[in-house]
Amino acid sequence: MSTEESLLIQQLKNEATERKAFSVLVNKYQEGVYHTIRRILVDHDDTNDALQTTFIKAWKNRHQFDENASYFSWLYRIATNEALQLLRKKKHAKTVGSEHMELLLETAVSYGGLDASEVEMKLEKALLRLPDKQRLVFNLKYFDDLKYEQIAEITNTSVGALKASYHLAVKKIEDYLNKHE
C-alpha cells in the first residue's frame, strides 16, 4: 500500500476526517470499479446500481476494514460480490439468460457503450457463455491485468484454482471463436 493510501486509510478511521477521506477513495477507484462491474453486468443502469451499493457498503463497513490489508482488494471484493449477486437475482427471476445478455451487449454497441471490432465482439459473446465466476476471473486477469495473487484476495480463491480456471476459460473462448469464425 502506498504512503498516500495509508494516510487515507488512517483518515478514514478518524471521525473528523472520514468523510473527506472516503470521497477521495471514491474518486480514486470509481472508474476501475465501474468497468469491472460493467463487464459482469453489461448494462449501464445495473452497473450504476451495483456501484452505488458497493460504495455504500464500503462506507457502512469502514470500521471493519483491516488497516494492514489492501483497500483495493477489499473494495473490489465488495464490488464483484455485489455484481454477481445482482446477476444471480436476475437469473433467478428469469430476467437474464445468455440471450438476454447478448441483447444487452448489442444494445451497448448500438448506443456507443462499447467500442468493439468484429473479433472483439465475438470475444465478448464467447465470454457471455462462461459461468459467471469464471467470467469474473477471466475479466480480472485479461482486461484488468491483475496478478493472480490480487485476484485470489478479491475472489477468496487459491492461486492454483484461479490459474486452472483462467486456462479453461481461454480454451472455451478459443473453441467458440473457431466455431463462429
Place this chain on the structure above:
Amino acid sequence: MSKENSNSDKKIRLDDIKTKSQYKAPDGYFENLTASIDKLIDEEESKVEESKFAKVVSLRKGWYYIAASLAAACVVIAFWVFPLNTDNNPELLLSKVSNDEIIAYLAYSELNTEDIVNELVSNDISVEEPMPEFELSNEDADALLDYYAL
C-alpha cells in the same frame, strides 16, 4: 500439406486479438458520481440517526412496560396480602379523605383539566352527577353580559 489446408487448420488463439474492447459510461457520469455517492451517504447517515433514536424510544417503551407490569404485580400482591375489608382497602382509605383535601391536592398537583378529562375518557368513567342546574333571569343575564362587555 497444401497451403489451403494449412489456412483452414489455423486456429484462432486469444493472443491473436491484439486490442481489448472497453465499455464506456455515459458522458459526464464520473464527474457527478462522487457527489451522488456523498448524497447517498448523507441519507444513510440520517437513517442511522433515526434508527438510533427509534431504538432509544423502543428501549424506553420497553422499560415503561416492565415498570407498568411490576406496578400491576405489586397491586395484585398488595390485594392478596391485605384483603379488601381491612383498613388498607384503598376505597376505604380514600373515603376518609375529605373532598376539600382532594381538591387542594389536585390543585397543587401537575394535573390539568385536560389530563383529568382524558383520564376519565380513556378509562370509560362517566361523571354520574349532573351539573347543578340554576335559574338565570333575562335581566341577570343581560347585566352579566354588560358587566363583561360581551
